[in-house]
Amino acid sequence: MHMYLMVLKIISLGNITFETMMEILRDKPSGINMEGEFLTTASMVSVLPQDSSLPCIHFFTGTPDPERSIFKPFIFVPHISQLLDTSSPTFELEDPVKKKTHFKPDRRHPLYQKHQQALEVGDHNKEKAKTMLDNMRKLEKELLKKMESILQNKHLDVDEIVNLFPQCTKDEIRIYKSNISS
Template structure:
């Protein structure tokens, strides 16, 4: 997930369906997120960048740094100040739905059904040639390209429908705080735990008024209930955020065409490590944990209030905004120490 200086935000999720996933060299969903943000100044342009790259290079490749193979196709949630799109893929084939209103979410299953606003030119013919669609009944992308019974998407359990329920509950009145609360909902299973743990969350406020800044809140840490959503605003002069920058360990072996690591390298940045240590304290030393959690919550409330003031008053101090995120990281680290 990420954002750029134009107010474009993109996130992706892993999806699986009828189409087999190739094991050759291709672009990861995370590559497509990064390239879409690098090259587009609107949500629809980001969509076009992604599908053009998908057509040219395909998608796939191992998403793990170890030798264990883990591959998938991708769905994307793409938004800017004016519009939002859901893009879902199956190999090089894809369908996109423009979000006209209400709430929308993605997870580990295809969710675009009969409302398709843009599509791969061969999407329907390919499905027909494989016997997935008879060419007569109304074309339903999710039902055709996945094994999921789409009728169960909003009624059964799972991250997709639980996320939709939480969003729909607050439809029309979602604030940044409510979004953070939703992302912290443990029972819904929105956040992954265990081997594929959620490593961070992001909430973006994209005002339609062009004179107001887009404000992005990033945790940069796992365990949402014990994390601080720290504000970031794109302004000139921002330097590299070293304490939330993961270390690098070199490139893949160009001869053997495989990662040079036999085990997963430790890419945790400084804040991530301190956060994890603090999480252990919170779980084991109850009094200290309560005190630390209270300070974390107060810091976040203070930053949210500060950002609301900027949006209400329409005034942004560029000099303060340059260090906005990094200063909040320092304050969070002080709590952990």
Template sequence: MEGMFMTTGSMVSVVPMDPALPGVHYFTATPDPERSVFKPFIFVKNAHELKETSSPSFGPDDPVKKKPRFQSKPDRKHPLFVKHELIVAIIDSYKERGQKITEGLRQLEKETMKEMEKLLEVGVEVPDIWVNLFSGCVQKELGLYSKS
């Protein structure tokens, strides 16, 4: 959503007609879907914590837990969000470099969609492949940002 405030992410879900196939949920985990990669996620057992897309924890020092509450405002941006902010600033400031980054993001998204179509078409013998699907794509996106 542009304008008054930024959203924290966007999502698209694909629910197959075949009940044997899993539903695939694509998340950006960043506030600007136009300058993000939709990354696939499938709900599975043994899913790991997604550190690159989880807000930092402040434990007992969290302003939410202190009294009086909310006397300070910690930065709760997760690592992917922080990198995304930097990349958006580059895209906005440097036309040629920004275009190259955007092309890289679209290419990564296309490759990911092709992989998902193939996996859903032929099936997966080892369901554990789904466990790291989202975090693997986050790593690829962060790698793309690092090259920029």
């Protein structure tokens, strides 16, 4: 309840930033970022500028526990790259679940799989977990600066934006893999 009142106060003052909202979504003591029996499955923050010449920027984790995830920016532009690393597997012919009633296919997308593997390693090695989180926050900070620059300079490089979210996802997977293998 305390965090809820803080959010209302920030909103009423009109000075909430996307970084502030991300911090709020990462807060575990307030219960906003849930773990245990109920789990936060993914988080999203959107920047919806009043100036129609500016793009709306949506930040997605695509993974549970925003405290241990990166908010990756997504901007709708024509010819956006396919989001393979955050798409659940599909089955070309027939869904195996329909053929075998006890079959449970792994429908986790590649980002989710690496996220879970890295968290398991981090739960047993606090030093690795800290290094991973530091690398994640560094990447996220760079992404936030880049999005802030787009909003301030009113310049959108569409050729770069079509690959923005998939590239950010690959960068996050790279961080998770380095935590798993090191």
